[in-house]
Amino acid sequence: MQPVTLTINRQEVSGHPGMTILELARESGINIPTICHHAKLAPIGACRFCLVENEQNGALLASCVTPIAPGMIINTESPRVLEHRKMILKLILASHPDSCLVCDKGNQCQLRLLAADLGIGLIELDRIPQPAVTEEVNPFIVRDMSKCILCARCIRACQELVIEGALDYFGRGFKAKPATLNNFPLEYSECTFCGTCVALCPTGALMEKEALYRGAIGDAVQTTCPYCGCGCSISLEIKDNQVARVKPAFEEQDNQEALCVKGSYGCDFIHSPKRLTKPLIKVNGDFQEASWEEALAVVAGAFNKIKKEHGADSLAVLGSANCTNEENYLLQMFARCVLGTNNIDNGSSLYYNATLRAFSESFGFPGITHSLKDLEQAEVILLIGASPEASAPLVNYLIKRAVKLRGAKLIVIDPRRTKLTFFADCWLQPKVGTDLALLNSLAKVIIEENLIDHEFVARKTDKFQLLAEILGNYPLEMGEAVTGVGVEQIRQAARLYAAAGKAAIIYGTGITQQALGVESVKALINLTLLTGNIWRKGGGLHALQRDCNAQGACDMGALPDYLPGYQHVGEAEARNIFETRWDVILPSTPGAGALEIIRQSREGKIKGLYITGENPLAGFPQAALVKEALATLEFLVVQDLFLTETAKLAKVVLPAAGFAEKEGTFTNLEGKVQVIRKAIDPVGESMPDWEIILQLAGAMGKPLPFSSLQQVMDEIRELVPLYRNDRETNAPEEEDLWDTRFDYKLPLKTFPGFSLAEYAPPAGAPDDSYPYILLAETSLYRSGSGVRSTNSRRLSKYSSSFKLRINEVDAQKMGLSSGDQVRVVSPDGQLQAAVEITGSLPEGTVALPRSVPEHPVTGLFSSLPEAAAKTSARKTCYVRIERS
């Protein structure tokens, strides 16, 4: 393409055709002030503030929407331009209210900055009367449309970036304003309080509500969101050693431009008055504050004593999907080298185990195949058993962008009507828990209708014949009978998926937390192998992860059977590397996983437990049994930000520093290693988890060989194959490789095998006494076991109620109306909730939110599984509903 050459401010510059004058000017270091333009939004040329003069013909052009043309002679600061610019700003200010001086946007207001630049002070124009502030009761966002300058950034943010469509223009001419449907307050609209519009609004028309600080802010620190596995880049604005505000880090290279409500407004847990500030030791049933020396001495003494009396395997460690990679690395070292046991796991194994196991059996390594960026190329996206709108909001935005802006096709497999079913071209509603049967049916259609990628299947896969044979004998009508999805619909979905050049699959806990979790993930793998999508960019499998560092915790070996980098503890060669470095003999038999640790604690086999950043009492099935198990322990130490329900049972509680108070890295759900930066000092006497672990090892008389965090990072880079390279600079460019994890140079199996498991109805199928299926739903406003979201003032304020969602027909049958109190009873427990009637659930299915520590829905699920069956259904169970 011929470059276009022109002059800007007497300087000869050239750019590629299609560039706007603004883009080229900025690239050439020439600043043109703008208002409605934003690099992340489609330009609309609404404000005309970016005017420049073409001295060739005297035309005034809006530079943000005018493409460059050869020979243009652009002046960005001619007298005419300046005069116009001033006039525009004056006009805008004329309709701006007098409350400017007390406006919270303060010196972040672009309008004020521009006015100062142009030397505009008092406005001599007549004021235009303006509408009043909209009353909103939500604790996140406040709107004052009298300050709106109609730049439409908020509308574009809502329609182009997060695609919620809560806002659009309402009215014409002077009366036009961005508004919700029926001009209602935000809380009655589609708004999810992601805060993107607020971050982009150039004036005080949209502002953060109940912020900790008002007005001017000092520094900003770029770091990573501590909530879900998406790992959005956030910018923490700091004032007086407090995190005053959180914004999307637009400048960050890889940031995906928008946060969700948890990232934008949920980080206020950092300054919750409930934060632990001192170590606590339980004396006669009551906690007493103690010094670090005392507390660590008590822990070290107890662990050493138990180890001596009962052996290393009577101790166990529960690591954290919310702690950094370095901390998890140290934690597994602590378990293996200091305690001498493989009894270590992290909370993500409750939902991630199925993926790890299925992937390692099929591909030879557990991990990730594709990056989120690949979704930009997908022609078809198949979403199954996942609620990204709640559990991984960024992925939700990416799916919607693909559909709405790019015309990608979406297949949603979900019994519930969700916000994403609105975007779906094909929506299958299988009966709860029957996904495996549906997936096998899809595979059958793909084979039967010859929609397979023959070359790929022949050259790169194994055991195809076996699969084809078994599925050959499997009538689709059986699939229909089991799943309730019609044969024709099954065929349609299969064709849509298989016919696409690039089709990606996204799945979540609806798959992995089923009783047949591993088998279902393998069935998904079958689909990607049959169609060759596993190998393509824009294809692949994406597993959603609820916690910010679920991937990292597993990568680092906070697992009972794997050393860092998924090197099995049973392999002498792998052990050898670490034994040489650490100068120890490592235990070689796999230890107890998370649930097994609880089970063995209850049996008295495990006597001492070290929990960091997990809250099993709220997050694990069977709260009552977990409580019993933890109470049985001889010694429990809990390290956390808050005095959780779990921590209350401990003998010693150690105060940990939060993500904003320490350094380290998180690995997000696509395997991207991202930096956590320290923004403020630790609250009270709390310490980063890594420091605590190091000090504890020292107190036990077996110090770990590190004196700084950097040394830990260096060792990870050296010894963990997945992290061996500096991935930021070494990401491969080749188009057709699995780019996220392939550069880890792991011994990928060349011939991933097909495997088939047949659907079996779950044990304890509904009988008359438990006629409903209960779904545990993820809520956008809550996260993980709810420790941080409950302690976020604004998040908990907004979602304090605990409601049982129930279909209108079922409600009618039982004579229930909204707000009625009911008891939800399962064979294993019961909970109290208020009724909320909905049209989005099928009949016979009810739903409760998870991550509410005061009402742990996991308490309704069946008892701890036996050692062999590591996954059990934790997503659904059978219940009955009684009035209370």
Next chain:
Amino acid sequence: MNKEKDVQIDWTRLHEIIAEYGDEKWSLIPMLQKIQNEFGYIPPQAIPVIADKLKLFPSEVQGVISFYAQLYTEPRGKKTVRVCRGTACHVRGGKTILKLVKQHLGIDEGETTDDLEYTLETVACIGVCALAPSMVIDQHVHGRMNPKKVGQLFKQKGEQHEST
């Protein structure tokens, strides 16, 4: 504005109309026009249904409706009263006429009487300045308005309002 007029809408017919159109985005305006022609306005409850069909956001559909002066989201009266507020009418007491009409009908500009008889609007100029002050009821121009004439035109109406 958001006066709740308890109007039942014919959902069956509404769905029928919506079903007549394809799901291309450009179907929106013709579909809205057709709905307005049959219902006399676009029931706000219909917006989410239309949006769902065209895969648009409800707020987007509302934005389009609010952009066109000729599309309404409130039921319209059988007759539309348009009082002129052009210069000629203004100097000859157009403002008083408007006030009187409002009083008689018991509604404000842009509103519709509860019995769905009248909708009141103002217009910039209806081009019969010679007859100022003037107003139009449906297609009929009423010129040289005065309080008495207003009273006569809306006699029945006014009485009804007093008795309710």
